Amino acid sequence: xxxxxxxxxxxxxxxxxxxxxxxxxxxxxxxxxxxxxxxxxxxxxxxxxxxxxxxxxxxxxxxxxxxxxxxxxxxxxxxxxxxxxxxxxxxxxxxxxxxxxxxxxxxxxxxxxxxxxxxxxxxxxxxxxxxxxxxxxxxxxxxxxxxxxxxxxxxxxxxxxxxxxxxxxxxxxxxxxxxxxxxxxxxxxxxxxxxxxxxxxxxxxxxxxxxxxxxxxxxxxxxxxxxxxxxxxxxxxxxxxxxxxxxxxxx
Ligand code: GLP
Numbered sequence: 001x002x003x004x005x006x007x008x009x010x011x012x013x014x015x016x017x018x019x020x021x022x023x024x025x026x027x028x029x030x031x032x033x034x035x036x037x038x039x040x041x042x043x044x045x046x047x048x049x050x051x052x053x054x055x056x057x058x059x060x061x062x063x064x065x066x067x068x069x070x071x072x073x074x075x076x077x078x079x080x081x082x083x084x085x086x087x088x089x090x091x092x093x094x095x096x097x098x099x100x101x102x103x104x105x106x107x108x109x110x111x112x113x114x115x116x117x118x119x120x121x122x123x124x125x126x127x128x129x130x131x132x133x134x135x136x137x138x139x140x141x142x143x144x145x146x147x148x149x150x151x152x153x154x155x156x157x158x159x160x161x162x163x164x165x166x167x168x169x170x171x172x173x174x175x176x177x178x179x180x181x182x183x184x185x186x187x188x189x190x191x192x193x194x195x196x197x198x199x200x201x202x203x204x205x206x207x208x209x210x211x212x213x214x215x216x217x218x219x220x221x222x223x224x225x226x227x228x229x230x231x232x233x234x235x236x237x238x239x240x241x242x243x244x245x246x247x248x249x250x251x
Contacts, residue, residue, distance in 0.1 A: 013042025066141030102181035142182035208241035
C-alpha cells in the first residue's frame, strides 16, 4: 500500500489525476473503473483540463462505473450516469460505446446484474485501474457492510448512512433512492491497480479502520489491504487518525 499525503483537496485532486493520466499515456487503451460521489469531482476536473491541454485522449479508453441508483429514469440529473456525463464524459473524447454503467431502470434488474458482471469479467486481465472513494461506513461503490463479501454485481438496499451521504446531491431528500445496483468485490480486487481517494475529517476514522483495522465484510473497504497495488491519495484531514495511530506512518 502506498499512501500519498496531500495538504488539501486541490492537491489530492491534482495528484490523483496525474496517476490516472499517466496510466492513459502509458496505455491509451486502458480500461478504467470510475467512482462517483463528491470526492472524485476534483480529480475529474483535472482530467478534463489535461484533455483540453491535449496531454491525454480518452478516444481508446474503456470506462466502467461502480454503481447506479435504481431510479425512475437514467436521465434524471442525480443518476450516476448523469453524474459521469456532467463531470467527465461530456467534456472529453470518450466514445459513448466505450462507457458502461449498471442500468438502474432495466426491466429485469437481476438480468442487468448478470449482464454487467459478464461485461466486467470479459475485460482481459481485469481493469487497469479502479478509482474508489469510501463511504463513512466503509462502503466501496455501494458494497455495504454485510455478513459476507458479495462477489458480483447485485441489488443493494442502501445503508442509512449511505442515504444520508447522498444528501449534498439532492434538493429534496425524499427523492434519494434507497436501492442501487453495485459491483461486488471481484472486479475491484481483480483490477491491476487501485486508487483510493479520501478527503475531509469525516473520512479519518473509517480510513484508519479500513486500512489498518481487521479485514472484515463489516468494513467493506478493509479488503483493499489485501490488494498488491493499492495507492491511497488523501488529504491531511482524512489521514489524521492514521497519522495519530500509526507512528510508522510519520511524514
Ligand atoms: C457514494 C458512492 C461511492 C463513494 C462514496 C463516498 O455513494 N457509491 O462510490 O465512494 O459514496 O462518496 P463521497 O466521495 O461523496 O464521500
